[in-house]
Amino acid sequence: MPNSLHHRAVEHVGSRIVDGSIPTGEVVLASEIETELGVSRSVVREAVRVLASAGLVVSTKRVGIRVLPPEDWNPFDPLVIRWRLASGGLGAQLRSLTELRVAVEPMAAELAAEHAPDEFCGELLNLAAQMRHAGRSGDLHTFLELDIRFHALVLAASGNEMFANLANPIGETLRGRTELGLMPERPHEEALTWHQAVADAISAHVPQDARASMEKIMRRTNQEICGVWADKPRIFPHPKH
Structure with missing residues (x-):
């Protein structure tokens, strides 16, 4: 079940970043993802780690999860x-x-x-x-x-x-x-x-x-x-x- 929730969080945020639904520069809060998907903070944290490794986001303490521009994405991911x-x-x-x-x-x-x-x-x-x-x-x-x-x-x-x-x-x-x-x-x-x-x-x-x-x-x-x-x-x- 945790793997399923983790996959759901990665897909939900990542696909929306790539298709432009969440635009470059927007700051997303972990709490917003938790509420929207009904998942725990640890699930969101692991999802953000995956998205950051792909170059889609950067997580900043006390600020949130900032969406990076396409030129920062890992094109081989x-x-x-x-x-x-x-x-x-x-x-x-x-x-x-x-x-x-x-x-x-x-x-x-x-x-x-x-x-x-x-x-x-x-x-x-x-x-x-x-x-x-x-x-x-x-x-x-x-x-x-x-x-x-x-x-x-x-x-x-x-x-x-x-x-x-x-x-x-x-x-x-x-x-x-x-x-x-x-x-x-x-x-x-x-x-x-x-x-x-x-x-x-x-x-x-x-x-x-x-x-x-x-x-x-x-x-x-x-x-x-x-x-x-x-x-x-x-x-x-x-x-x-």
């Missing part, structure tokens, strides 16, 4: 990603993660072809085969989970721990695209072929082929959904010292 996808920030969120993927994943595939351990190669080949089967049979739920695992494994196989830690935000975005109906009804045959080509190139240790095939996947992804963010303004956070 899965909660922030999910809330942005569910709000007016959908386009901007998809653009940010898609552009990041276009930049990073081809390099990750190249590095994986150079450095991936044998067990990673075997799993990638198995995943590619399963993706082909699930995609052709129209099992989109299974295909989604396999796709998330495939891309997470390529990132991990690069041997770069910063790349590997992009797996969760990318997975959250892929799930969000599917839930919002922004995925094709069936995966394109080309995409299935390119995933197989990535797995083959990594397993054969051919870096340039792995990079080229992943580049095709990412460019196709960008082309499919770029219309969603065509009119969305970009965020230009000032570099922090």
Whole structure:
């Protein structure tokens, strides 16, 4: 029960901050959240800790919980990603993660072809085969989970721990695209072929082929959904010292 109450408090405040219902700069009192949700001070305190770790709020003693501007939010936090996808920030969120993927994943595939351990190669080949089967049979739920695992494994196989830690935000975005109906009804045959080509190139240790095939996947992804963010303004956070 406490975990349920904690989740409810995090969702209630966090989603409202992200969709703008609680505006930047507003100060919220813990007592107000307690009364509104009927929860204890300890539940609110833990919820605020989660929101602060995501960069959404800062808690000041004897003042309250102040809402921070979007440029202070952690753009890699899965909660922030999910809330942005569910709000007016959908386009901007998809653009940010898609552009990041276009930049990073081809390099990750190249590095994986150079450095991936044998067990990673075997799993990638198995995943590619399963993706082909699930995609052709129209099992989109299974295909989604396999796709998330495939891309997470390529990132991990690069041997770069910063790349590997992009797996969760990318997975959250892929799930969000599917839930919002922004995925094709069936995966394109080309995409299935390119995933197989990535797995083959990594397993054969051919870096340039792995990079080229992943580049095709990412460019196709960008082309499919770029219309969603065509009119969305970009965020230009000032570099922090």
